[in-house]
Amino acid sequence: MTNTNQIPNSNIGKEVVSPVLSVKDLTVSFRTNDGPVSAVNNMNFEIYPGDTVGVVGESGSGKSQTFLAIMGLLAQNGEATGSAILNIEGKDHELVGMDLNRLNKLRGSKMSMIFQDPMTSLNPYLKISTQMCEVLRLHQGMGKAAAQQKALKFLDLVRIPEAKARLNQYPHELSGGMRQRVMIAMSLLCEPALLIADEPTTALDVTVQAQVLRLLHDLKTDFNTAIVLITHDLGVVAGVCDRVQVMYGGRLAEIARVDDIFYNPQHPYTRGLLESTPRLNADGSSKHADLPTIKGQPPNLQNLPAGCAFAPRCDHATEHCQKEIPTLRYFNENHAKACFAEGFSQSTLLHGAD
Amino acid sequence: MVRYFLSRLLIAIPTLLAVITLSFFLVRAAPGNPFDSEKPLPPTIRANLDAKYGLDKPVFEQFTNYVGGLVKFSKEEGSWLPTVTLDFGPSYQYKDRTVTYFIQAGFPVSLKLGLMAIAIALVIGVGAGSLAALRQNTWMDYTVMGFSMTGITVPNFVVGPILQLIVISILSATAVQLVPITGWGDSWKQAIMPVFVLALPQIAYIARQTRGSMIEVLRSNYIRTARAKGVPERTMIIRHALKAALLPIVSYLGPAVAAITTGSVVVEKIFRIPGIGTHFVNGALNRDYTMVMGVVIFFGALIIIANLIVDVLYGLLDPRVRAA
Numbered sequence A: 001m002t003n004t005n006q007i008p009n010s011n012i013g014k015e016v017v018s019p020v021l022s023v024k025d026l027t028v029s030f031r032t033n034d035g036p037v038s039a040v041n042n043m044n045f046e047i048y049p050g051d052t053v054g055v056v057g058e059s060g061s062g063k064s065q066t067f068l069a070i071m072g073l074l075a076q077n078g079e080a081t082g083s084a085i086l087n088i089e090g091k092d093h094e095l096v097g098m099d100l101n102r103l104n105k106l107r108g109s110k111m112s113m114i115f116q117d118p119m120t121s122l123n124p125y126l127k128i129s130t131q132m133c134e135v136l137r138l139h140q141g142m143g144k145a146a147a148q149q150k151a152l153k154f155l156d157l158v159r160i161p162e163a164k165a166r167l168n169q170y171p172h173e174l175s176g177g178m179r180q181r182v183m184i185a186m187s188l189l190c191e192p193a194l195l196i197a198d199e200p201t202t203a204l205d206v207t208v209q210a211q212v213l214r215l216l217h218d219l220k221t222d223f224n225t226a227i228v229l230i231t232h233d234l235g236v237v238a239g240v241c242d243r244v245q246v247m248y249g250g251r252l253a254e255i256a257r258v259d260d261i262f263y264n265p266q267h268p269y270t271r272g273l274l275e276s277t278p279r280l281n282a283d284g285s286s287k288h289a290d291l292p293t294i295k296g297q298p299p300n301l302q303n304l305p306a307g308c309a310f311a312p313r314c315d316h317a318t319e320h321c322q323k324e325i326p327t328l329r330y331f332n333e334n335h336a337k338a339c340f341a342e343g344f345s346q347s348t349l350l351h352g353a354d
Numbered sequence B: 001m002v003r004y005f006l007s008r009l010l011i012a013i014p015t016l017l018a019v020i021t022l023s024f025f026l027v028r029a030a031p032g033n034p035f036d037s038e039k040p041l042p043p044t045i046r047a048n049l050d051a052k053y054g055l056d057k058p059v060f061e062q063f064t065n066y067v068g069g070l071v072k073f074s075k076e077e078g079s080w081l082p083t084v085t086l087d088f089g090p091s092y093q094y095k096d097r098t099v100t101y102f103i104q105a106g107f108p109v110s111l112k113l114g115l116m117a118i119a120i121a122l123v124i125g126v127g128a129g130s131l132a133a134l135r136q137n138t139w140m141d142y143t144v145m146g147f148s149m150t151g152i153t154v155p156n157f158v159v160g161p162i163l164q165l166i167v168i169s170i171l172s173a174t175a176v177q178l179v180p181i182t183g184w185g186d187s188w189k190q191a192i193m194p195v196f197v198l199a200l201p202q203i204a205y206i207a208r209q210t211r212g213s214m215i216e217v218l219r220s221n222y223i224r225t226a227r228a229k230g231v232p233e234r235t236m237i238i239r240h241a242l243k244a245a246l247l248p249i250v251s252y253l254g255p256a257v258a259a260i261t262t263g264s265v266v267v268e269k270i271f272r273i274p275g276i277g278t279h280f281v282n283g284a285l286n287r288d289y290t291m292v293m294g295v296v297i298f299f300g301a302l303i304i305i306a307n308l309i310v311d312v313l314y315g316l317l318d319p320r321v322r323a324a
Ligand SMILES: Nc1ncnc2c1ncn2[C@@H]1O[C@H](COP(=O)(O)OP(=O)(O)O)[C@@H](O)[C@H]1O
Pocket: A030, A031, A032, A037, A039, A057, A058, A059, A060, A061, A062, A063, A064, A065, A066, A075, A077, A078, A301
């Protein structure tokens, strides 16, 4: 077992690739009337080109704020410290504290983000074409006609029917699923190195959810874009992601390849999440009723415990866990956890691997 | 949209009728008579005058006569459509002039005053409100909000005379030359004071509104999307935020026209401007029934038309309304 903080390259078998995003000690806190809220604490992770990384955790665990901080989109009362380096064609760009003019050259072109609520994420007063072409004219200096042409091509790419007519429509004329496709098309226009999708399917119907996820999955092969897929639903990451980062209380609890998350989870919180995730039975029914839930409450971010934030809810917690915060350590090349407990063997998982 | 507009247009007619009815009886309910004066007229002359203007008839008959006489159709030789003329009758005070004459003479002045006030209110109000929103909770924000609180609460019949007093007494005679405090039409400088006093409450209100809606819009998801796209701050505000933030202001323009119209009555009197408002005040003081009625109906129609225009404007700006 290698106990090292050095994060190894996950792209096994490939030559050494440098990460497109390296995050070190990223911390986000908010000033509020009731004192500071530490939403994200000392996050360390890397995203490699072309990877699809799932970020899962309960609502409020800091998933969104981590990536909003990276995009420079925190609310006014929020502040990020630490480092987040975007590597574009061998050149490093420190995103934390970057001035707005330089940041705006990267946002929408080298990295882009789509959001949970497609109904409100597009400007209701501007035509789809205006909103899409704006990106191309801004970042690629395209003329109107060329931009329209490219926008049309991307609407086709995200499988929007009658794309040409859609260009001249306003958002309210499109369904939620269509709007999210427009958002995806818009975010890919400049072929960014990094696409962050924050719960892109949460607000959609189940059937539409599947289509949008499938689309993201397929697009990944067309572009070499690294995708971060934020979700509170472990089921969503299964079909789409290569790697998964589990967050709890504003920290990373576990990082692993997607198979290891499902079949060999090592953090008690990941195990709890899995046990409370509904699975489809062979007959298509799911058994919601007898699902165990993780006991206790999510941590209070204004008053985090001195030790592991999960300790109060953890069956394996020791005195040590109450006193010291476990750091994220890689115990093999692709698997890291922030937990003092001994490793778990696969068979101890409640409803095992199926 | 078209249907909506037509229905609004239809509602305008009963609204105007209600305005006419209400003001007719309110004016008659006021004590006194157009021909009352310090020195009582001999009873025979008085009776003759009453008979001439129909004031000896029962009030209800006077009302039907008045409404019946308001709109006149005349058909000219060779013309297809009849010409419609509005006739507000003769002024009781200036017996050789019609009310229509005074309205025609005063309207260009009042219109100029009102339009300048609205334009100034929009420019300053929207500018100051946006600035306050973008610099929320800074001294700039507090200053704008402080001023606008004052502008809303202090009425123009207080602000006007106070400003006049300041210019006369605290400043000097040269100040009066720079910023004249009465009159109209001799120099553009005469417009400064009345336009400002008339616009002040509207500046204040529009600034508050703009600040509020701008803050709300800047928090919205589509502004976050614009930022995520790398849209520069200035473009983001102008292209993405301003339109949504200004829609409430557009719908406020209707009430603003009404407020400016009523405000102009006071302001014209204070600054001795020969607009409709001055004639209205003089008419009211002299119980010049037809003059008061004529101005009220004219203002009523003006406000109704302004509101119709605002509705159309709103529909043109908001694609969701336009489609409906
Ligand atoms: N503007 C803000 N002011 C104060 N606290 C905030 C603000 N935005 C987010 N938070 C806090 O940050 C925590 C993490 O939020 P978030 O990252 O959005 O969670 P999620 O994992 O559901 O995406 C939340 O518990 C929330 O209370």
